Amino acid sequence: MSLSTPIVTDTLVSYPDGALVSSGTVLHVEPLPDGRAAVVLDRTAFHPVDPVWPDQPADQGTLTVAGVSHPVLDAVVGATDGTSLFVGDAPVRTGTDGWVFVVCHLVADATGIEPGSAAEIAVEPDGRRALSAGHTACHLASLALNESLAALWTKEVPRDGRGNPNFDQLAIEESRILPNGSLDTYRIGKSLRKKGFAAAELPGVLDEVTATANALLAGWVASSAPVAIARTGEGLGERRTWRCELPDAVVEFPCGGTHLTSLGELSGARVSLELETVDGALELRMRTTAS
Numbered sequence: 699m700s701l702s703t704p705i706v707t708d709t710l711v712s713y714p715d716g717a718l719v720s721s722g723t724v725l726h727v728e729p730l731p732d733g734r735a736a737v738v739l740d741r742t743a744f745h746p747v748d749p750v751w752p753d754q755p756a757d758q759g760t761l762t763v764a765g766v767s768h769p770v771l772d773a774v775v776g777a778t779d780g781t782s783l784f785v786g787d788a789p790v791r792t793g794t795d796g797w798v799f800v801v802c803h804l805v806a807d808a809t810g811i812e813p814g815s816a817a818e819i820a821v822e823p824d825g826r827r828a829l830s831a832g833h834t835a836c837h838l839a840s841l842a843l844n845e846s847l848a849a850l851w852t853k854e855v856p857r858d859g860r861g862n863p864n865f866d867q868l869a870i871e872e873s874r875i876l877p878n879g880s881l882d883t884y885r886i887g888k889s890l891r892k893k894g895f896a897a898a899e900l901p902g903v904l905d906e907v908t909a910t911a912n913a914l915l916a917g918w919v920a921s922s923a924p925v926a927i928a929r930t931g932e933g934l935g936e937r938r939t940w941r942c943e944l945p946d947a948v949v950e951f952p953c954g955g956t957h958l959t960s961l962g963e964l965s966g967a968r969v970s971l972e973l974e975t976v977d978g979a980l981e982l983r984m985r986t987t988a989s
């Protein structure tokens with residue numbers, strides 16, 4: 699739908715810093731074809747799902763306007779080129795120049811929610827904590843997997859922050875953050891074999907790879923290493939980087955999600971691996987559990 703008043707700046711987001719509540723102003727209310735409405739605020743603590751890389755699901759919580767508390771049914775990244783608002787179906791990646799990116803809070807009934815109204819956001823804390831733990835463990839597990847698979851590479855490929863061949867980056871097909879865990883799917887097809895990954899050897903060493911990854915994870919959790927999100931600005935479209943000071947290296951990678959502030963908040967993290975042949979290609983699934 700076209701915008702009567704253009705939205706000219708990204709939503710300012712505080713969830714990367716761990717915020718659970720925020721106060722803001724309603725900028726726009728977009729009626730959706732399914733009867734729900736998308737509410738855009740100037741600032742929010744609510745983490746939205748990014749349809750381009752939907753790894754971490756949206757927070758759960760409420761949007762309160764004029765004393766009425768509305769459950770937020772979902773939250774998605776929206777984008778506007780100044781004339782129209784795309785709610786979860788933007789034709790560009792989040793952060794693309796020339797576009798403005800906003801958090802769309804989806805409510806069942808927007809009666810009484812008007813542009814200019816003050817709005818309070820409250821995120822359900824237990825759900826957020828479980829997703830933050832799952833996301834932090836997911837990143838650690840990918841680093842542990844890279845090291846555990848390092849011996850299977852026969853050619854030089856890009857390396858991760860700890861100096862291991864970056865299997866995770868080269869093979870990842872889908873990543874899903876779950877409460878206190880994650881499920882990552884890797885595709886080991888022709889192109890990965892051409893890059894030098896000895897896929898035929900993987901089934902025979904899967905148990906050993908799993909044990910190595912779990913030993914690394916245990917050591918990292920015991921180190922209580924600090925975790926932080928660094929960012930270039932508060933806008934939703936700004937680049938954000940996950941950073942963890944592991945005992946042997948500071949590791950960083952791009953990340954739009956939420957995290958713990960220290961590995962000391964975990965008591966453990968473990969992975970299990972399983973291989974399957976899908977459409978002629980090998981798929982490796984890594985299930986990570988954080989406790």
Ligand SMILES: [Zn+2]
Nearest residue numbers: 952953954955
């Ligand atoms: Zn991430």
